[in-house]
Amino acid sequence: MKVIVDLCLVPIGVGVSVSDYIVACQKVIADAGLEHSLHAYGTNIEGEWDDVFAAIKRCHEAVHAMGAPRIHTNIKCGTRTDREQSMRDKVESVTSKSGARKAPS
Amino acid sequence: MKVIVDLCLVPIGVGVSVSDYIVACQKVIADAGLEHSLHAYGTNIEGEWDDVFAAIKRCHEAVHAMGAPRIHTNIKCGTRTDREQSMRDKVESVTSKSGARKAPS
Amino acid sequence: MKVIVDLCLVPIGVGVSVSDYIVACQKVIADAGLEHSLHAYGTNIEGEWDDVFAAIKRCHEAVHAMGAPRIHTNIKCGTRTDREQSMRDKVESVTSKSGARKAPS
Amino acid sequence: MKVIVDLCLVPIGVGVSVSDYIVACQKVIADAGLEHSLHAYGTNIEGEWDDVFAAIKRCHEAVHAMGAPRIHTNIKCGTRTDREQSMRDKVESVTSKSGARKAPS
Numbered sequence: 001m002k003v004i005v006d007l008c009l010v011p012i013g014v015g016v017s018v019s020d021y022i023v024a025c026q027k028v029i030a031d032a033g034l035e036h037s038l039h040a041y042g043t044n045i046e047g048e049w050d051d052v053f054a055a056i057k058r059c060h061e062a063v064h065a066m067g068a069p070r071i072h073t074n075i076k077c078g079t080r081t082d083r084e085q086s087m088r089d090k091v092e093s094v095t096s097k098s099g100a101r102k103a104p105s
Numbered sequence: 106m107k108v109i110v111d112l113c114l115v116p117i118g119v120g121v122s123v124s125d126y127i128v129a130c131q132k133v134i135a136d137a138g139l140e141h142s143l144h145a146y147g148t149n150i151e152g153e154w155d156d157v158f159a160a161i162k163r164c165h166e167a168v169h170a171m172g173a174p175r176i177h178t179n180i181k182c183g184t185r186t187d188r189e190q191s192m193r194d195k196v197e198s199v200t201s202k203s204g205a206r207k208a209p210s
Numbered sequence: 211m212k213v214i215v216d217l218c219l220v221p222i223g224v225g226v227s228v229s230d231y232i233v234a235c236q237k238v239i240a241d242a243g244l245e246h247s248l249h250a251y252g253t254n255i256e257g258e259w260d261d262v263f264a265a266i267k268r269c270h271e272a273v274h275a276m277g278a279p280r281i282h283t284n285i286k287c288g289t290r291t292d293r294e295q296s297m298r299d300k301v302e303s304v305t306s307k308s309g310a311r312k313a314p315s
Numbered sequence: 316m317k318v319i320v321d322l323c324l325v326p327i328g329v330g331v332s333v334s335d336y337i338v339a340c341q342k343v344i345a346d347a348g349l350e351h352s353l354h355a356y357g358t359n360i361e362g363e364w365d366d367v368f369a370a371i372k373r374c375h376e377a378v379h380a381m382g383a384p385r386i387h388t389n390i391k392c393g394t395r396t397d398r399e400q401s402m403r404d405k406v407e408s409v410t411s412k413s414g415a416r417k418a419p420s
Binding site: 012015069072 | 220222223225226228279280282284
């Protein structure tokens with residue numbers, strides 16, 4: 001089962017600056033070989049269900065290992081059986097109709 | 106690694122009434138032997154990470170098998186290494202200080 | 211426009227114990243006269259859109275005033291035009307079919 | 316109070332294809348003059364609290380007016396008092412440390 005996820009992990013108890021922890025998660029996700037893209041409020045990830053959720057678990061383990069005693073994570077997660085759809089397809093299904101402004105790169 | 110999750114699964118493409126699908130998910134979670142409680146906008150689940158996320162995957166599989174072609178799910182997920190905390194502890198840490206109104210039962 | 215919301219506010223930069231901040235938010239919501247109920251991973255709130263979101267803004271203001279330099283909040287928010295539905299109705303539409311375990315009180 | 320939001324609106328009861336509704340929301344947000352960027356699982360929006368949440372309310376009104384009887388929305392919402400931070404700053408605080416892959420544009 002293929003899944004598209006939006007992951008937003010918030011370390012708690014380590015002060016206000018959390019970017020080092022997000023960098024570590026990006027590395028975990030990249031090392032898993034998963035398609036992903038960072039935006040201003042999370043990271044989109046695409047892949048097989050088991051691979052994606054194994055990577056999310058490793059993100060929690062990595063952030064705890066860095067010293068964060070508590071983690072709060074939000075996951076949006078979409079599956080569909082009617083057809084294949086990639087992250088890029090989802091964005092294009094909107095921008096092709098609207099000229100919507102996409103995330104900067 | 107113990108986790109407390111708030112799960113909110115939304116089947117798409119099956120009309121506005123979704124309670125049959127939520128009932129099916131409740132059964133999946135109960136069959137997994139996981140501590141859980143339903144509220145008006147989701148279900149809290151408590152357990153070992155792998156057990157909880159295996160149950161969430163089975164919820165997606167069950168809802169697709171019932172005919173929903175597309176599913177959108179929100180998961181809030183908390184882990185901590187500083188101490189053990191149950192769902193009941195979390196509620197009581199607030200209500201003991203405030204007399205806050207708890208979910209009806 | 212009536213709305214049912216699930217609110218989960220996380221103060222950042224104030225350590226791992228956040229219950230005092232949640233207690234303050236419960237008071238803001240109660241003072242607004244909004245129907246609400248606490249669960250282990252948030253608070254369900256029911257009311258008119260403008261009243262509910264004004265209260266959520268006041269929660270942010272109150273938590274910042276208590277000293278939290280940063281806040282991360284999750285909101286699930288449902289509206290419908292086909293019929294009236296309360297938080298209690300939502301829970302009962304599931305429990306009446308399943309005997310699901312509801313949140314403790 | 317400045318806010319950065321991640322908005323994900325899901326119309327329910329209108330079938331599996333929801334891109335027309337997302338296009339309508341993009342137009343509402345653009346017409347409000349708010350900085351925003353679309354990604355594969357939502358739209359980041361930046362602005363004053365009242366302006367951003369007024370636009371989100373108009374999105375719900377617009378999507379109901381298009382015929383969706385029910386809407387489920389997820390909002391992640393961040394405020395901070397310690398310093399100003401834009402959506403672009405948030406992405407750059409991570410990418411400058413990691414070479415993380417950003418959302419395509």
